Amino acid sequence: MLAEMVGTTRSRVSSFMNKFRKLGSGVYVFASNSQRHDKPGRLPRYQEARKRDHLYIVVGAVRHARKPIPSPNPRWLTIPERGLFTGIAIFGAVGTGKTSCCMYPFAEQLIANQAHDRAKRIGGLVLEVKGDFCTKVHGILKQSKREAGNTLPHHAPVPPANVTVLITT
Ligand SMILES: Nc1ncnc2c1ncn2[C@@H]1O[C@H](COP(=O)(O)OP(=O)(O)OP(=O)(O)O)[C@@H](O)[C@H]1O
Numbered sequence: 001m002l003a004e005m006v007g008t009t010r011s012r013v014s015s016f017m018n019k020f021r022k023l024g025s026g027v028y029v030f031a032s033n034s035q036r037h038d039k040p041g042r043l044p045r046y047q048e049a050r051k052r053d054h055l056y057i058v059v060g061a062v063r064h065a066r067k068p069i070p071s072p073n074p075r076w077l078t079i080p081e082r083g084l085f086t087g088i089a090i091f092g093a094v095g096t097g098k099t100s101c102c103m104y105p106f107a108e109q110l111i112a113n114q115a116h117d118r119a120k121r122i123g124g125l126v127l128e129v130k131g132d133f134c135t136k137v138h139g140i141l142k143q144s145k146r147e148a149g150n151t152l153p154h155h156a157p158v159p160p161a162n163v164t165v166l167i168t169t
Pocket residue numbers: 092093094095096097098099100101169
């Protein structure tokens with residue numbers, strides 16, 4: 001009937017319809033695949049540690065939960081205050097960035113937190129064997145306009161519970 005309506009043969013209409021179906025399914029596959037790749041979203045603005053009104057540290061960013069691809073709604077990965085009292089262990093092979101990617105940024109954030117308020121800012125004790133981390137901490141303290149205290153040897157007595165302890169190797 002369609003062949004008669006458009007003035008052609010039945011086999012031509014059937015061949016056209018087959019091609020159309022293949023094209024249609026191709027378009028469908030393309031459309032369903034393209035839906036899987038979400039448009040990359042933007043991370044919320046990074047809050048400077050000295051401007052934070054409560055204590056937490058930013059460890060990194062959370063993007064796609066299972067794949068190394070962009071996420072439509074990335075967010076900062078943080079450790080809240082209650083997670084900072086029980087200790088953090090950083091594992092990694094030699095030279096993989098434990099100190100530069102964790103110890104330094106964590107120390108910067110802890111030292112900068114409420115740095116302007118003598119009553120609220122965080123006290124700390126740094127224990128280390130190499131010596132370079134203490135030098136770095138002196139620099140971070142200066143940056144936050146805080147005075148550096150004494151650097152104690154690694155066999156110092158156990159510190160009181162209200163003091164942040166940074167131990168590095
Ligand atoms: N993500 C990175 N990209 C580029 N360079 C890096 C990265 N992470 C660390 N580095 C560089 O690698 C070197 C070793 O880093 P770092 O001292 O932080 O490692 P580590 O794991 O603390 O080493 P160690 O086991 O000796 O204490 C440094 O020069 C640092 O600048």
